[in-house]
């Protein structure tokens with residue numbers, strides 16, 4: 001039986017100045033209970049719901065030609081047994097292969113997570129998505145380069161009983177991508193309630209490497225959750241403070257399970273880690289101090305393996321590890337931990353106060369703060385193996401986008417604007433609006449710089465994981481100011497900035513420049529903070545690719 005903790009966000013709530021900010025924000029925000037996930041109150045479709053046909057926006061059924069793989073995917077309420085006692089009410093993606101090999105969907109038993117979708121680059125995928133939950137929703141394929149109407153933009157959200165037809169070709173290289181909801185204002189509670197799954201792409205280049213596969217290639221999603229005394233998911237229990245800071249749970253679940261253990265043989269493994277948490281950042285390290293060997297991140301394999309003493313993994317980021325258990329005796333175990341770190345910095349309040357330095361108590365004793373230490377999972381070495389696949393010293397070829405290919409540099413300030421909340425250049429999300437500075441010419445390359453100097457209203461500066469929809473980008477450089485340096489140095493050795501990225505953590509006081517191409521598809525796409533509470537508050541904007 002797992003002991004339940006009922007912790008409050010006390011360190012923050014004691015901030016007098018922040019209290020005012022919270023009151024100001026609360027006055028213009030929807031109440032928390034509207035967003036609380038839980039059992040479906042109405043088992044039948046709403047009377048005003050449209051019949052179960054594709055809405056006018058989803059006209060892809062008429063696309064000519066046949067898909068290679070066709071899936072049915074449904075978001076639906078269900079229950080899972082996570083703890084002794086009451087089952088936990090969750091929302092879950094449930095899938096079925098309608099056309100193609102059954103191995104395109106890999107169900108995960110006894111978890112709230114959606115099935116793993118496995119597909120090969122170049123294949124054409126159709127997904128008939130049906131909404132069976134009591135909120136509007138839509139599916140976003142995180143990290144995939146797809147047309148605007150296939151990307152899960154919130155304007156395509158469908159009501160309960162409605163369906164949306166996806167039909168697109170896989171253009172991405174082999175990599176660890178994922179899918180999750182993207183309706184405006186309620187993405188956080190829907191992901192939290194269980195709606196998320198892996199989307200794994202393979203290609204010929206990757207398959208030729210002979211990396212560990214099958215049962216030795218293990219996707220692992222890390223999520224923090226908070227449960228009430230009746231085993232039910234609790235969300236936004238800290239009210240507006242949770243929205244301002246981002247919701248943090250006090251218990252780690254891996255692949256939807258508490259106290260996750262992984263039984264391995266004495267041989268190398270490929271572990272794919274996804275931070276599927278709403279706002280928690282992890283500083284991942286082995287408890288015996290072994291370095292981590294990274295072979296891939298958001299957009300697939302790196303050029304060559306790199307080592308890190310620990311891995312910094314912000315919400316939505318992925319890393320792929322090569323982990324060799326060959327030298328470990330059967331019967332031994334090793335724990336993957338998240339080490340403590342400093343998350344806030346700069347700003348008028350200063351990082352120390354945010355962490356409770358002046359409040360007494362600090363963050364010691366509460367696991368519910370950003371930067372708290374956790375055990376993530378335990379690996380148990382349970383059997384001998386003589387298989388010794390070799391780690392390739394060259395994994396892939398990554399063409400660096402030359403900086404001088406960029407036709408312009410755009411600056412995006414990550415700021416707090418009273419009473420609205422977190423913004424991008426002072427703006428919050430508008431469903432179809434695009435500012436002049438958010439229009440990009442099709443076929444061009446641009447540098448975007450994300451500048452985190454956004455304190456205000458008594459709130460210190462927070463880290464923001466910034467995600468761009470569409471093509472993957474490359475990280476050009478980072479600059480950190482003096483005020484943010486302590487927090488930055490507590491995480492910076494764990495950044496994996498090599499390779500292709502779709503999400504980048506921008507620390508307090510930091511400026512990060514990324515370069516990307518805007519090719520193939522016109523239309524509205526999103527860039528936003530992947531702290532899901534920030535996103536739901538409107539820290540998201542459209543950019544439009546115009547011909």
Ligand SMILES: [Cu+2]
Pocket residue numbers: 422463464465529530531534535539
């Ligand atoms: Cu944010």
